[in-house]
Amino acid sequence: MIDKTWASAAEAVADIPDGASLAVGGFGLSGNPIGLIEALLAQGTTDLSVVSNNCGVDDWGLGVLLNARRIRKMTSSYVGENKEFERQFLSGELELELTPQGTLAEKLRAGGSGIAAFYTQTGVGTQVAEGGLPRRYDGSGGVALASPAKDVRVFEVDGEDRDFVLEEAIRTDFALVHALRGDRHGNLVFNKAARNFNPLAAMAGRVCIAQVEELVEPGGLDPDSIHLPGVYVHRIIEVGTGIEKRIEKRTVRAEGN
Structure with a gap:
């Protein structure tokens, strides 16, 4: 049996060095691996080159690493929800490789598939x-x-x-992803919009670290429901179903309208 579980996010990211390249899952704030991001922030890793659809917002997601000046370069398709990102980019503190969204997705998938x-x-x-x-x-x-x-x-x-x-294609040193469920072999199931970039980021990382809301035993996932096979995942931690989740904007209407 190959048990890929780790005791904590801190232990799972402990060997990510300064200057590493990361593929990070998430679409907007949906599916951000915030537990792993905060562990990386706490250990002080810096000079990072990050590939992700966007860079979170000022106080959440990848935005917490950006605010702490830990990111040297971003490869993204959308950066419009982060004022600090704009400030750092225009002041020359941050490098940005802006990439069309579909192209970015395919670059990650190609990297994980061995396509140059x-x-x-x-x-x-x-x-x-x-x-x-x-x-x-x-x-x-x-x-x-x-x-x-x-x-x-x-x-x-x-x-x-x-x-x-x-x-x-894009290949990175590490990948950080969030999934709804996973088993000890690393097989993952994603929820709705979190499935957009998390599987692709996972494929592109030479070492993929996954946080899951629910960890189950091997055989606990329906094989036909698995979105990413465990061959792409090297480490897995459980963060629980109560982990904070955010959205960028909430639009509501008055009752009865």
Whole structure:
């Protein structure tokens, strides 16, 4: 029996060094592995290069690492809910590789599948392909580092020549993910929107650390309901069903309207 359970989040992330690259699950604030993020914050790890759909908000999710100046670079598709992110990026303190959301998802999936790169039509004819997107500012309004031009090739699709841009896969040193349930072998089940990026982030990490709300014994999960097989997961901790969950915005209407 391969038991991948660890006693605590602190122990599970203890060997993540300064300068490590991380793939972190979550979509908005849904499915953020906050227990693992807070453990990483507590141990003082810094100079991190993080790949995640977004960077949380100012006081939650990856935003807590950002506020503590622990993140050197973000690779994301959306950064609009974090004022400190904007400040650090425009002041030249943070590097950003802005990536179309579907492309980011496929880059993570490709990395976990052993695919080095792929061609996509997304970004053709824009700075995503042609280069020049600011990755780091100089603090005075100028661009200190810009994105490079990417390879563009023509492929025939349905009898028509179309341009495609080459995107490289993403592999990271570690992955941090959140799941609804998992077993001791590392098989995971995700809940609703938390399934968007968590499985892909898990695949991309050379060492995947998963926090689960409920830990069950092997055989306790319906095989047909497993979203990510345990082969991708190396460590698993249980955080309980009472763990805090947040949403960015709540919109309500008056009763009867």
